[in-house]
Amino acid sequence: MLPAVLAIEAFDRGLDIVALTDHNNGRNLPAFSEACSIVGICGIYGMEVNTIEEVHMLSLFETLDEAMDFNDYLETTLPRFKHSSKLFGDQMIVDLEGNEIGQLDMSLYGASSLSVEKLVEQVNHRGGMIIPAHVDRPSDSLLANLGFIPDLPYSAIEAIRIPCEADVHGKTVVQGSDAHYIEHIGRRFCYAEVEQVGFQHLRKAFLLGNVSYR
């Protein structure tokens, strides 16, 4: 799924805000950023980090620069082994039109050396939003891998099913599509009550619990 296609589809499906969170990297965020500007949708720049516990965490930033800066840092925490396209698929970097401008040689499949706690600290320190992904999924989640949700300063918690049965420590539960294919875009979403569409307003809505579900 191309970054531009994500922006267009999200807009067509009536979403106001969409985040691109590729696995362990943000190399396609520049193309996504361009696309969001053209399409006129509010883009959030992030990545789905695979922590040392193999828990997926959404690391979201307001600006492309902040996200790419974090990406550079994240890459230093990933194990160095060569990627196998045959086994794991291509790791392409594309431009706005979807032309391949590079391939990532280093595999993104592994786990970062960052723990959940350390990652939360890093993202918050950088002014981003950190949201544990799909906490109730049977793999790659806090509940599957740790058995509970540690009480840490997340911006929100993402669950597949609402209500979330685990103890979320008073955090707001949000829903997202986790779209790997075009058809998935908008399959799960939530509403946030905001004064204006934007990253900081979204953060405030999460903090205050001004979120509702379909």
Added chain:
Amino acid sequence: MTAKDLSKALNYSISATGNMEGTVTDAYVGDLLSDVMGNASTDSVLITIQAHKNTVAVASLIGCPVIILCNGRSAPADMVEAAESNGITLLETTDTQYKAACRVATLLGSI
């Protein structure tokens, strides 16, 4: 021993036949695939509860000819398909990883 002989001796349920001629000389027990990738040796049996197709990709990368899914975990269709196309033998059991490991160790002559 071969994957074929190991599978026969264990008598676990076979979800994917794979290439039964593969050699097994070692085993690795692990559920964090990043750990398995870093530490499992080639020609190992992977003893795990991670019942999804990424386990097959990792096993293929390392050169594990056999995967044993424990605790009654069942391989979804795409995992079975991936195992078949990668020539990996996929076994399923209600045994715990400890029990499966002990059995494999006995068969490999490690204990």
